[in-house]
Amino acid sequence: MANNYSVIIDADIARSSGMTEHPRSSGSRALLNAVSQNGHMIAMCPTLGAEWKKHRSIFATKWLxxxxxxxxxxxxxxxATTKTLIVDNLKDKKIAIALKDAHLIDGALEVDCIIASNDDIARSVFCELSITCGSLRAIKWFNAIADREIVTDYLVSDGFVPKKYYLVAETTAI
Structure with a gap:
């Protein structure tokens, strides 16, 4: 039996979790169902709650x-410590990308270091930030589409999570 986790679930998953069989929709829906059916919680800060309220699908509304x-x-x-790390350690466009999702990182560090988001661009920026900000390396970031099987397996059985799912840049190690 898996541990019960508090998972940070980005609003992009709430928005795309419709009832179609499109990979984005079905993957997002599968992630939400895996959280619910396996006794996990959703962790929400006020910023994330507002994003969910603004962007959620009908399925996500019922799920929530x-x-x-x-x-x-x-x-x-x-x-809100991540904003300072972003401004002090990133440059140019990457700052704007990271600031948009800084609350996800702050929330993940507060609970069980698990983020579900389909935003691979933000993920890559946070991986870069992990070079200078080691605390980010503990965070597991799953994409509901590309990582559908591993995230579902992890939420069901608490199995091993390969390094590539952590916020770790290629040049760093856990």
């Missing part, structure tokens, strides 16, 4: 209501 009914929402107020 069921999670609220099951008391599986972990409301968090993490310290």
């Amino acid at each position: 209501a069921s999670m609220i009914a099951k008391k599986r929402i972990n409301r968090i107020n993490p310290q």
